[in-house]
Amino acid sequence: MKLPRVLRVATRGSPLALIQAARVVELISGIHGSPRCETVVVHTSGDKAPDAPIERLGGRGVFVKEVSAAVAEGRADIAVHSAKDMPSGEEPGLELAAVPERIDPRDALVGKSLEDLLPGACVATGSVRRRAQLAWLRPDLSFAQLRGNMARRVEVAETVGAGVLAVAALERLGLRGRVAEVLDPATLLPQVGQGALAVECRSSDTALIEMLGEIDDGIAHAALRAERSFLAALGGGCSLPCGALATPWSSGTRPGGKVEKIEIQGMLASRDGHILLRHSCEGEDPDDVGARLAEEMLARAGGRFIADWSTD
Numbered sequence: 433m434k435l436p437r438v439l440r441v442a443t444r445g446s447p448l449a450l451i452q453a454a455r456v457v458e459l460i461s462g463i464h465g466s467p468r469c470e471t472v473v474v475h476t477s478g479d480k481a482p483d484a485p486i487e488r489l490g491g492r493g494v495f496v497k498e499v500s501a502a503v504a505e506g507r508a509d510i511a512v513h514s515a516k517d518m519p520s521g522e523e524p525g526l527e528l529a530a531v532p533e534r535i536d537p538r539d540a541l542v543g544k545s546l547e548d549l550l551p552g553a554c555v556a557t558g559s560v561r562r563r564a565q566l567a568w569l570r571p572d573l574s575f576a577q578l579r580g581n582m583a584r585r586v587e588v589a590e591t592v593g594a595g596v597l598a599v600a601a602l603e604r605l606g607l608r609g610r611v612a613e614v615l616d617p618a619t620l621l622p623q624v625g626q627g628a629l630a631v632e633c634r635s636s637d638t639a640l641i642e643m644l645g646e647i648d649d650g651i652a653h654a655a656l657r658a659e660r661s662f663l664a665a666l667g668g669g670c671s672l673p674c675g676a677l678a679t680p681w682s683s684g685t686r687p688g689g690k691v692e693k694i695e696i697q698g699m700l701a702s703r704d705g706h707i708l709l710r711h712s713c714e715g716e717d718p719d720d721v722g723a724r725l726a727e728e729m730l731a732r733a734g735g736r737f738i739a740d741w742s743t744d
Contacts, residue, residue, distance in 0.1 A: 433639045438470050442499045442508035445473040448582055451604050452629055453512040459532055459647040466643060472508045474499045500526060500632060509640065511632040515625030515656055516598075520664035523632075529644040530631040534652035536599040537627035537677060539620045542586055543594035545613035549573065556588055556595035560703055564673035565620050566596070567705025586610050596620070600627035621675035621699040621710070624659040628652055654680040654691040654718045661722025662698055666730075673701040678722070694718055698725045 443453035457469040476498045495517040502508040556578040589595020658678035678696040701708040711729050715721030
């Protein structure tokens with residue numbers, strides 16, 4: 433199968449999504465003989481209800497499924513996603529062909545630092561993962577919902593007092609200067625896939641898969657595989673307070689080098705933050721180490737169902 437003459441790139445229409453798609457187009461354009469790229473903007477169910485909590489809209493995947501469908505149905509050739517928005521399983525007929533370089537996966541406070549937040553202060557975030565971990569650290573804090581585009585989130589966060597946002601999103605939008613404190617993963621473990629991009633295409637497009645391999649970062653891809661494997665083994669989505677961060681080591685000095693070992697940290701919590709578990713695992717295979725971490729964490733929880741932990 434040959435490459436298309438024009439490569440149609442499906443993406444959401446938000447400012448951040450368009451910047452991310454442009455980065456992938458830039459990388460593809462650097463491949464000798466690559467086709468010209470054309471952006472196809474897709475409106476998702478998550479975009480149509482910008483103020484509703486993510487879990488109420490269906491959780492993980494609300495910003496992905498329509499973009500993926502454009503590829504599956506032939507209206508586009510590749511899809512560019514924020515990896516953190518992707519469900520843990522692959523869509524039938526589609527393949528995660530490339531994960532370009534990953535930027536800072538950490539979370540940040542905008543408005544005020546954690547130390548500067550007075551007792552009873554309000555923190556804006558739409559993430560149950562962030563709320564649970566902050567409630568564990570600071571039971572005195574209260575929380576407000578946070579949705580909308582990144583510029584609006586920053587504005588709301590600074591008005592409320594503080595808000596939690598992804599460093600990668602702020603960086604890509606040129607808003608890194610609004611950060612009051614970058615939160616160490618030891619304090620706040622990030623969402624699965626945070627800071628990474630995922631490039632998806634049809635499994636049957638072998639020539640395209642081979643070309644996209646040229647922009648794949650082996651280290652970033654291995655980390656994402658481990659983190660998604662962790663999430664898949666939990667059977668969870670955005671409604672589940674969980675986080676993970678994988679760190680692969682490679683003997684190679686360039687993207688795509690052979691990964692020799694992976695360490696992954698994981699977190700599971702009740703929605704109110706009263707129960708919080710953290711654990712880590714090491715291994716050689718990304719899929720195995722992520723699944724093993726989930727199994728060990730569930731075993732440490734005494735085999736109880738995760739849903740039983742929630743008291744709110």
